[in-house]
Amino acid sequence: MSTNKRKTLGELEEVVLLTVGVLQEEAYGLAITKEIERVTGRSVNMRAIHTTLYRLEEKGFVQSTLGGATKQRGGRRKRLFTMTREGHLAITETKNIRMQLWNLLPAALGGGTNE
Amino acid sequence: MHQPPRWAVRFFDWYCHPGLSEEIKGDLLEQFEHDLDTIGPTKARRNFVLHVIKFFHPKIYKRSYSFAKPTIMMMFLSYLKLAKRSMIKDKVYSVINIAGLSVGLAAGLMITMHIIHELSYDKFHDKADRIYRVAELVTQEGETIENSASLPIPFGTTFLTDYPQFKVTRFFETYNKSPLISWEEGDKRFYEDQFLFTDSSFFDIFSFKLIKGDKATALKDAHAVVLTESMARKYFGDVDPIGKTLKYEKDHLLTVTGVMEDVPSNSHFKFDFLASFQETAQVLKAGGVGSVGDSWFWNPCHTYMRLPEGFHTSDLENLLTEFTQKRVPENLRSDALSISFYPQPLTDIHLHSDLYQEFEPNGSASSVYFSGIISFFILLIAGVNFVNLSTARAVRRSREVGVRKSLGARRSQLIWQFLVESVLISVESMLLALAFIYLLGPSMENLLQLQLGMEVILNPIFHVALWSLVILLGLTAGAYPAFILSGYKPTVIFSDSTNRAGVRRSSWVREGLVIFQLSISTFLIIATIIVFNQREFLFNKDLGFEKENIVMFSIRGTELKDNFEVFRGEVLKHPKVVEASALGSPLGEDALVTRTYFEGIENHLNVYMIAADPNFLNTFGFEVIEGQKPIPGQPIEYDRYYANETFLELFPDSSLASLPRLVGRKRDRQDPIVGIIKDFHFYSLRSEIKPFLFRVIPANHLSFAAVKIQPGSTFNTLNFIEETGQKFIGEQPVDFFFLDDRLDQLYQKEQQASLLFGYFAMLALIITCLGLFSLSSYLATQKTKEISIRKVFGASIANILSNIFKGYLKLILAACIIVVPLSWFMMSNWLQHFAYHVELSWYTIAVGVMASGLIAVVTVSFQSIKAARTNPADSLRLE
Numbered sequence A: 001m002s003t004n005k006r007k008t009l010g011e012l013e014e015v016v017l018l019t020v021g022v023l024q025e026e027a028y029g030l031a032i033t034k035e036i037e038r039v040t041g042r043s044v045n046m047r048a049i050h051t052t053l054y055r056l057e058e059k060g061f062v063q064s065t066l067g068g069a070t071k072q073r074g075g076r077r078k079r080l081f082t083m084t085r086e087g088h089l090a091i092t093e094t095k096n097i098r099m100q101l102w103n104l105l106p107a108a109l110g111g112g113t114n115e
Numbered sequence B: 001m002h003q004p005p006r007w008a009v010r011f012f013d014w015y016c017h018p019g020l021s022e023e024i025k026g027d028l029l030e031q032f033e034h035d036l037d038t039i040g041p042t043k044a045r046r047n048f049v050l051h052v053i054k055f056f057h058p059k060i061y062k063r064s065y066s067f068a069k070p071t072i073m074m075m076f077l078s079y080l081k082l083a084k085r086s087m088i089k090d091k092v093y094s095v096i097n098i099a100g101l102s103v104g105l106a107a108g109l110m111i112t113m114h115i116i117h118e119l120s121y122d123k124f125h126d127k128a129d130r131i132y133r134v135a136e137l138v139t140q141e142g143e144t145i146e147n148s149a150s151l152p153i154p155f156g157t158t159f160l161t162d163y164p165q166f167k168v169t170r171f172f173e174t175y176n177k178s179p180l181i182s183w184e185e186g187d188k189r190f191y192e193d194q195f196l197f198t199d200s201s202f203f204d205i206f207s208f209k210l211i212k213g214d215k216a217t218a219l220k221d222a223h224a225v226v227l228t229e230s231m232a233r234k235y236f237g238d239v240d241p242i243g244k245t246l247k248y249e250k251d252h253l254l255t256v257t258g259v260m261e262d263v264p265s266n267s268h269f270k271f272d273f274l275a276s277f278q279e280t281a282q283v284l285k286a287g288g289v290g291s292v293g294d295s296w297f298w299n300p301c302h303t304y305m306r307l308p309e310g311f312h313t314s315d316l317e318n319l320l321t322e323f324t325q326k327r328v329p330e331n332l333r334s335d336a337l338s339i340s341f342y343p344q345p346l347t348d349i350h351l352h353s354d355l356y357q358e359f360e361p362n363g364s365a366s367s368v369y370f371s372g373i374i375s376f377f378i379l380l381i382a383g384v385n386f387v388n389l390s391t392a393r394a395v396r397r398s399r400e401v402g403v404r405k406s407l408g409a410r411r412s413q414l415i416w417q418f419l420v421e422s423v424l425i426s427v428e429s430m431l432l433a434l435a436f437i438y439l440l441g442p443s444m445e446n447l448l449q450l451q452l453g454m455e456v457i458l459n460p461i462f463h464v465a466l467w468s469l470v471i472l473l474g475l476t477a478g479a480y481p482a483f484i485l486s487g488y489k490p491t492v493i494f495s496d497s498t499n500r501a502g503v504r505r506s507s508w509v510r511e512g513l514v515i516f517q518l519s520i521s522t523f524l525i526i527a528t529i530i531v532f533n534q535r536e537f538l539f540n541k542d543l544g545f546e547k548e549n550i551v552m553f554s555i556r557g558t559e560l561k562d563n564f565e566v567f568r569g570e571v572l573k574h575p576k577v578v579e580a581s582a583l584g585s586p587l588g589e590d591a592l593v594t595r596t597y598f599e600g601i602e603n604h605l606n607v608y609m610i611a612a613d614p615n616f617l618n619t620f621g622f623e624v625i626e627g628q629k630p631i632p633g634q635p636i637e638y639d640r641y642y643a644n645e646t647f648l649e650l651f652p653d654s655s656l657a658s659l660p661r662l663v664g665r666k667r668d669r670q671d672p673i674v675g676i677i678k679d680f681h682f683y684s685l686r687s688e689i690k691p692f693l694f695r696v697i698p699a700n701h702l703s704f705a706a707v708k709i710q711p712g713s714t715f716n717t718l719n720f721i722e723e724t725g726q727k728f729i730g731e732q733p734v735d736f737f738f739l740d741d742r743l744d745q746l747y748q749k750e751q752q753a754s755l756l757f758g759y760f761a762m763l764a765l766i767i768t769c770l771g772l773f774s775l776s777s778y779l780a781t782q783k784t785k786e787i788s789i790r791k792v793f794g795a796s797i798a799n800i801l802s803n804i805f806k807g808y809l810k811l812i813l814a815a816c817i818i819v820v821p822l823s824w825f826m827m828s829n830w831l832q833h834f835a836y837h838v839e840l841s842w843y844t845i846a847v848g849v850m851a852s853g854l855i856a857v858v859t860v861s862f863q864s865i866k867a868a869r870t871n872p873a874d875s876l877r878l879e
Helices: A012-025 A030-039 A047-057 A085-104 B006-015 B016-055 B074-091 B091-119 B154-162 B229-236 B280-286 B314-326 B346-352 B364-398 B400-406 B409-446 B456-457 B460-487 B492-494 B500-540 B557-562 B563-573 B645-650 B714-729 B741-781 B783-791 B796-832 B842-869 B873-876
Strands: A062-071 A077-082 B130-139 B142-148 B167-170 B180-183 B188-191 B193-199 B210-212 B224-228 B245-247 B252-260 B273-276 B301-306 B338-345 B550-554 B577-583 B593-598 B606-613 B624-627 B638-646 B673-677 B692-697 B703-707
Touching: A012 A030, A012 A062, A012 A077, A030 A047, A030 B016, A047 A062, A047 A077, A047 B006, A047 B016, A047 B606, A077 B016, A077 B557, A077 B577, A085 B091, A085 B338, B006 B016, B016 B624, B074 B091, B074 B252, B074 B409, B091 B346, B091 B409, B091 B456, B091 B460, B091 B741, B130 B314, B130 B346, B154 B167, B154 B314, B154 B338, B224 B229, B224 B338, B229 B842, B252 B273, B252 B280, B314 B338, B338 B346, B338 B638, B346 B364, B346 B624, B364 B400, B364 B409, B364 B460, B364 B500, B364 B741, B400 B409, B400 B460, B409 B460, B409 B741, B460 B624, B500 B796, B500 B842, B550 B714, B557 B563, B557 B714, B563 B577, B563 B703, B563 B714, B606 B714, B624 B796, B638 B645, B645 B673, B645 B692, B703 B714, B741 B783, B783 B842, B783 B873, B796 B842
Parallel strands: B193 B273, B224 B252, B606 B692, B638 B673
Antiparallel strands: A062 A077, B130 B142, B130 B301, B130 B338, B167 B193, B167 B301, B180 B188, B180 B245, B210 B252, B224 B273, B245 B252, B550 B703, B577 B703, B593 B606, B624 B673, B638 B692
16 A cells, blocks of 8 residues: 555544444445444435445545346346455554553543453 | 345446446345244345435446446457367367468568568768778770679779778689698698788778777788688687798788688688788789780779768769779770779678679579568468468357357457457567578578578568568457457347358359459469479580580699690500690680681670680580591691681671681781681670680690599599699699589579479468368358258269369469469569570470469368268258
8 A cells, every 4th residue: 555645534434434334245335334324323315325436446445346247226236345455454443542552541530451 | 935025136237337247146145045034034025125225326337437347358268268278179170270370470570581681782881871882994996895793803902092081902812713822830721712811901991890800000011911700710720820821822921910700691702811911922923824914905893982071972983984084094994995083982892792703692672572472472471371371260159259249249259359359460470580580591592592681580680570560460360250250149140040141251252362362373373384394404504615524723823734735644644634724714605705807807896705725625525516626636727717707697608718817916826717616605604605616725825724533433533633733833732623614503593493483382382271270171061051951952973073073173264364464474574584495385384384373273272072972961951
């Protein structure tokens, strides 16, 4: 990965990327939207999820292919997303940063290590 | 069934980028279907509209995501897949196309390699541009009598004394040019024809690599010898050769001081041994030469020099003039006889020098250009095929283009698809061609008698050029379908059911190209016939003497020379030996111009002369028209002359009896001409017969023996002759050659040219026919319907065929019109190189034209007859 132009993850990007990982073979726009709604309990803008997915693909964190046509969806094909190695590295890094910060947090606020 | 609001769908279609529409609409519809089940149609519609409005966002209607465009790699793979499919679909086309192209490429490539090799001669020396050879011009009253690559022995040493800033080295080969070399400890003895004596400065000028020994000292010692790797193996095997002693001829001992890499094939002089020339007189004596090597007239030494920095050719020329004035003896600077020296750049020698005493027959620049042009034409023919076939086939593929376009292929994608397809074919052909050369290169070298210089295959620059050419070829061939066809509108393609639009547009180009191909192949056929005829003529022409069944060898040592009559008597006892004679040089390849003085004539005349003993007349079957043959049994009179018929032209109005006698330069002798023999070719057939004299002298001054034998059990006869000879010369092998073999070698260039022409003409014709065959099959399929309709209206097969053939005959005729005058002009020009040549006849050219026309007609008739015989019911039913 290039060092001068570091690809970072925004909050929504992180959630979408994780969901792509969660859904495995069935990660396409609508399914991801629904899954995020289900997990967070909030309503999510489907358009925002689509554009986020496209941005993630541009950044190289996910890959997509067009799936086969089915009778549902008026015969339209789905764009199926899968996480790339880089995507996995990116969320792992984000997670690690969070964990470090959590560990530095005073115990009273729920932080600290379990040493 | 409930549907989402139509206006919303339309609105979405309007704004959404086509690349994203499929998946987003799918998601919207899926959500809608879900909503229908859960919250009912009204809310579902409201939700749908809401989503459509939410999606109306720059990121959706502008689309700047890269994924939606397939990556270049993906498209490339898809093009490859399509190319593979279309190749498999049309196997005959692919095979013909690739076969034709790869054969053409292989031929072109081989010639190119040969040319590169020819151009690379002597360039491997360090600072080769500063190395020169000095050549000598001998003139007599302004007339050149010798233009020699070799110089008098003292030239090199004297020049070095006067101009010590130069590096100068000489090469000397012994007079008979194949000395006997022996290593007595190992009991190895061979005749070596690549033995050079040279000066110790040799390695200062030439950059040959020493494997063992030191360049600086290797040739310092007066008895040092450096030999090549393969010679080291031949004589010493695994034994270390350094310090071993080799014997040159009888008693000149040499110590091995170095082993050198074999001389590369692109050196204009080749050698296996380099020995010190320091003790010149001793070397000359060992080689059987009477001279001590101080003559400025005898010129056996090739002399090379390296110029000091900053010197130019013109400086050297001036220096040589100055040097000649100062150093050359006065009697060689008179009007009667004068010698002068001029420089030749080392790297020009192989292609531009053709002097007397060259080391080996050099190449010639014109034959390099010539083969370059031929191979270019072969490549062109193959390339034209490729272009023509792709074009013809492209027309058939216009429907494919229509379908692809309707399915959303962009024009650029179609262009790429066609280009990738044809580049793929050209790349595959080149790979095949390279494999062909790699596997068959060495045998092709033998077949064509050409040096290919295979090492160029490893040169990266060569490959860059090669593959750029291949890609260029592919792009050119793909250009028509790629750029024209991809521009058609699908509606036009589908509505024009005959598909003729493309055919018409490209037909004049195609016809022009076919005419071009036919012209070249026909020309090559005509040239082959003529070159072959001329070659046969050269080999079979009656030279005026018998060259068959004459065994010759050079006479070594004085024992045989002095007792030649005894030797002759011995060999004549063998039933198969007809006659034996000694003479000064092999007949038919060379004769010395000799200054001759005649009784009653003040000035000398230049006459070609060969010396021989009296038996030469019978040995070679000369026909004496006037005068007397020596009578057997009678005492032989020497210093008698036999003249040829042309000689009489020097003395018009005289007969044999009234011809003046020859007198010596000091006019102290009177030797008569005793006979006139029929004109014979003492030179190659390139030159005219000139005035000539045979001088009859005793055998002890002559250096070649000629034995006329009868055919059959030649091996035994040769054995007998060798054994007889060895009674005189001891246990040395005798190196025989047959006179006719030797004379055939005079025409090696013609032999090679006829081979080259033959193979190239064949190739050109095959490739042209391949092209014609598949072209005719395409055109025939295109005409199937037309033919069927004609048949329905009552046309006979003959009618239809004549209709088809008319088109081809037109092309063949056009090619004839181009080729006939062209080949007449070029070939009569070529024949002018020979003083004696076959007559160029209309008949020959007609045969060539007929042959190629006939082959072309037969080729196209296969498919045409098939097309003409189809049942109209079958072909008309197709639609």
